Amino acid sequence: MWRNFLGPGSRVRYTPEDRRALDATQVAELRTTASRYPADRRLRRLIAVLRAHSERFAGLWDSGAMAEPHQVSRKTVDHPQVGSVTLDCDVLSVTGSNLRIIMYTAEPGTQDAERLALLAVVGTQTFPGPP
Incomplete structure (x- = not known):
């Protein structure tokens, strides 16, 4: 999550559509994980850092949208x-x-x-x- 939204990126090439789907899926899965472990401080801290430093993440997180599992094949x-x-x-x-x-x-x-x-x-x- 951190590398995708804040890090230097990776050597993987994505189409714009696949990038949007990956971002939405990762945020939805993080939302599910956060609801499963509401007392996890490290998880809450990660979400706070991502929201504060990534407009892309913050927009997806704040929208509350849930994504269907999508895997780039x-x-x-x-x-x-x-x-x-x-x-x-x-x-x-x-x-x-x-x-x-x-x-x-x-x-x-x-x-x-x-x-x-x-x-x-x-x-x-x-x-x-x-x-």
Whole structure:
């Protein structure tokens, strides 16, 4: 939540429609979580910081709008070592808990699958820059 509304952003590219849907879904889910844990001080503090420093968040929060769960099914990530990678994104919810598992996969046999496999090899290695 903080990174989406206040942070430097990410390397994921969104269409304007997907960005609006993501924002609305995140705010709606935070609203649900806040109602489930009304005494959680850290959660209340996060909401206060987001409202104070993000007009986008404040507008969605203050509207009281509830969003239907919407998950962006594809994401394009601009990775610094392998370039652009388009991935399918599935969000799995564990019934009876707050746990969500996000699974990213690439379509088999595509350049995206090759780039994803390369990332498994590259891992967290650092490559020297040009001489």
